[in-house]
Amino acid sequence: MKVRAWDEDNKKMIYSDEMQGYRIDIDKNSELIMYREETNYDFSQLKFNFISLPTMVSTGYKDKTGKEIYVGDIVEFDDTGEEGYEYREAYDIKNVAEVELYMGRFQLTNFAEDDTEVINGMNSDWCNEEWHDFMSEELAVLGNIYENRDLLPLEEKAMNIY
Secondary structure (H helix, E strand, O other), X not given: OOEEEEEOOOOEEEEOOOOOXXXXXXXXXXXXXXXXXXXXXXXXXXXXXXXXXXXXXXXXXXXXXXXXXXXXXXEEEEEEOOOOOOOOOOOEEEEEEEEEXXXXXXXXXXXXXXXXXXXXXXXXXXXXXXXHHHHXXXXXXXXXXXXXXXXXXXXXXXXXXX
């Protein structure tokens, strides 16, 4: 399983293959968490402080450029506006969304444009094969919610996501 975590103090993303000074564990709610180890020498005693970091799991998919897609990534994809947009220049659009894990399923949320063909398809009867094809062939990772908040819709930028 591939995971990553945002280390706010050091302003960097830590990936599971770069684990020196970090640990992965399961918390009391069975959530996967990553910790940063800090060594503190206090009165000749060695103490370890474990600082919990926001942890994101890989979806197992790669975007159309071959980049691993993680929960918390901000992705872009081709989309089509709702009915009635056919005669506007913006009918064919580039939509942006955040990848999240919800009730055991990877999904997209926080869309830049809602009520579009892709969103309506995902909310209706897309089968697993259609979802798999979309996740592995249509998405392009633009960034993530910690390093690239400016890519999110305005109302999401204002939220404190740390």
